[in-house]
Amino acid sequence: MADAAGGGRSTGVSAAPHLRADAARNRERIVEAAREALALHGTEASLDEIARRAGVGNATLYRHFPDRSALAHDVVLAVAERIADRAQDALDEEGGGCDPFDALSRFVAAAVEERIGALCPVLSGGVDEREPRLLAARLRLERLVGELFDRARRAGRLRADADVGDLLVALGQLTRPLPGTECAQLDRFLGRHLRIFLDGLRAPARSELPGRAATVEAFRQG
Template sequence: MAATGTTAPRGTVPPRRADAVRNRERIVAAAGQAFARYGSDASLDDIARRAGVGNATLYRHFPDRETLAHEVVLAVVERITDRARAALAECGPSGGGDDPFEALHRFVTGAAQERVGALCPMLDADFDSEEPRLLAARRRLEGAVGELLDRARRAGRLRADADTGDLLMAVGQLTRPLPGADCARLERFSGRQLQIYLDGLRAPAESRLPGRAATLEALRRED
């Protein structure tokens, strides 16, 4: 007789319950806020409290701090990628629609809200930046940002000597708190710094940048 009921076929992974998915999302969001403010040493007990879950629930989803840190960074990268793709949609498939530089401007200011620079201290020697999901997400981000820059450049609105690595590195540095300053204080001034940087990206350029463009390949080269 054929089996009945709702048991998943052997070899398949049953879908997560909706409440488990919500708990996981809340934990990742709370951890992102805590890591951005207190660094990688943020209390896991505090993260569970912020997420409105018990410690056992946190550890059921994330057995150690490293696993949670990877999930936070992955979530931030994916959100920034979504912002880049939204900006691409705003300036049309080939640079039409909105001014490509204004779309780039909205992307940069939106990406800064993710406070990616505040997470940089977590990316130490023990952080696996080549973890497959994170590596794939990073490539999607770089592709979307590279296309956004290309459209602004083709429209004559972006200086010719700036590259993807220049932009991503600047967003990271300009959203990284100074020693002794927390993120809340940083946000009062980061908009000014980002605007100064964006004005420097506009074409025609009023200066010549020293050295070579920070391409993604150059940033990854070890020599």
């Protein structure tokens, strides 16, 4: 993956770049299976279930990931890199003549598919966000989304009193299951609620938002 100032794409195996091709594919399958299982079942998702979803044996899973913390790290890294790639796609579309707000909207729809709100409660406790690869992925994502916001705002298509932190909070909230429900039940409502949110970002704004715009810095501070 490129550094925080670069625009390159992730490799898909950045956490273990020296693996053989077949081992790297197994690792990627395990990480994707873990993302799906954790989003659906939360802390109830077992490593045995993740291995089954990935189509590998338990020994293969443990050879790559000795514990849940190591696996959680790579899930967070893969999701952050993939969302950043979607932001780069949106910027490329906008550079090719796509309406800046439409490009932003397509990015948000793609980011929502990662179900980050369902993953956050499961992964937040055991992942070191200062780890260099995670930090680089996060900074790249923030930079790219900031550019999407700036372009839409300069075009007069994005309300002036919203910022990147508002979007990052919304991505979590839109994909966070309600207590007592499963993540899969969100699909019935997610498209509607996503459209409501995006319409709320459009300029001209129909109302004034309370408080201050949530910047990236404010979002980091919680």
